[in-house]
Amino acid sequence: MASPDGGVGDGGAEPHEVMDDLLEMREQAAMLHSMLHGTSPSSCAAAASTRQLNQLIDGVMSRLQSSSLSVMSPGGGGGRRGSGGRKKKGTKAVAGPHRRSSSGRRRSKSPFVRMVTTKELEDGRQWRKYGQKHIQDSPNNPRSYYRCTHRPDQGCMATKQVQTSESNSSEFVISYYGEHTCRDPSTIPFVVEAEAPAADYANLISFGSSGGASTSRVDPLRQSRHRLMAEAVDPTPSCSFANCHSPVLSSECASEAAALSSSLPLSAVVGSAVTTPSTSIVGSAPADYDWPSGLAGGDMAGSFPSSPSSLGFMTGSFGNLPGDDDDMFGFDP
Template identity: 50%
Template sequence: MASCGGAGDDGGRSPPAVVYDDLVEVREHAATLQTMLQGSPRVLDMDARELVKGMMAKLSSAMSVFGSTSGGVEASSGRKKRSATASGPHRRSTSRRRSKSPFINMVTARTLNDGKTWRKYGQKYIHASTNPRSYYRCSHKPDQGCQATRQVQESESNPSEYIISYYGQHTCKDPSTFRSLFIQGAADAAPPADCSNLISFTSINGAAASTSTSAFAHCVVKEAVDLHPMLSSRFSNYSSSPPVQEGVSSGSPSPAGHGKFMQHAGGQLVDVIDQRTSPLTVGSAPAEYWPVAGDAGAGMDSFPSPPSPSSLGFMSGSLGGSFGNSIYDDDLFGFDS
């Protein structure tokens, strides 16, 4: 998401302290919002909006602390040059006429992980540019014909940043597509008794916060599934052959599609907190191209792509959280700790 400027001036405090304060503030805002939603038959839109805005800013701030340290580690390995005999009689005969997708957005980010799954299909040194430009297309293009592409180029002024240009809209039915639906579904439903700790951080230490986050993710997903059986069935189909990057736990297939769904969506929601993407600046783009703009992704429709252990590990490592307390945690995280 585009930084909402929530980080602000933290006076040189340590990142954990900043994150903690932000989370506390989010909790307070959430509590206020809860009161408003429950107590008042007619909530003033502006009040609720302001609260949510503040919560989002703080979450962005907290996430940026971690996102800035993770960096965008692009999987690259030294591969031998292919032999010069590649060019030959069997070059493709199909037309290469470009069907350039419309420009959508340009962001500057510290990481390449924007929640979508991309397949790199080219890299090229562009004239008058010292850094190569990498070309990515949506990994769902082969199976769903998604036309979304992006171009990534390392910033010349700041090598730790990437300038990412997006072309074409995602037409794929990536699990991330349903994220806003999850939230909406959960919001529409009466809060279940066993999810009373959804936003109530029952303790002020990081461990409790993490556990609550896990429970939150699970409950929201559960509500979404209950409300939208379609999702479950769709995931059941989807899980037949998901891209490796898609799942949180791609290594251990779940016996039921529902379980698989829980793993996907649960991991996604948790990763909203552990959002590694931290766009710094956002170029002009029509809002309609960003279906969930304004929510946790703020345009960076998020589903964690590489299920990197480190990205989840931060929850239990940096914050000292203890996943596994909940019976659902094993479904969410396949840790071998």
């Protein structure tokens, strides 16, 4: 059915510009890394480079906010439904003026969770399509709206929007909103292993002063698992992305995070590591996403919280959320 794929819309920055920005960010992050860890161990060097650090951080942050990322914001690409689906034979128009009492409202402000580009629509979750719209930015490519299949029975409020990628019609840009609160047996994650080698804890991304920015590439699921274990062991976890529920990151965390990003290949920052080899997280919140706590401004603390998703995995608390939306789901594949 589908839809017109292939339409290249207008809209944000050119893909190569995005790439340039990303590459530049990586270089700057690498510089940060070397400054923080590296090669110049002396304290005087560190003092002298404080300003450079700030400049680098500013540069990275401004790029994160730059219009380059707008190419990833919802509004580019086109929707397509892969799962076969039903067709209408003849559109028998309107059934009459059935007026709804009260609904049809705009986005319920479910928290934006992440945005990915993928060639596969299948993400391990069960979704039900509830709408499709032609979007201004890309009239040729409608946007499809999905919600969790378990919404009626379990009240799971997770939704996602799917469009085909503007730059690559064989890819989809999927924006996830809200968190899965459902417990579909097919998607329930494994249970935390009670006993794991303590050495594995080193894989936990943590920016605390105690452990430093020790990290290594770790599978997202393992990472979340380790985080659970770490929290169980240490009730007063130091600053880590996983624990930064508040969008406010200390500058310390932010700089550490920048250093972290440099220690990883670019693919770890914007690249592939989520569900399928073809899946990649390419962005964080859409430019227009209304971050809580009034951080939409331009300062570093305001923009950095989006970075956890940029690192390739959304972290958040598990299960024990009191039903509010300050959490991000960690179960998603």
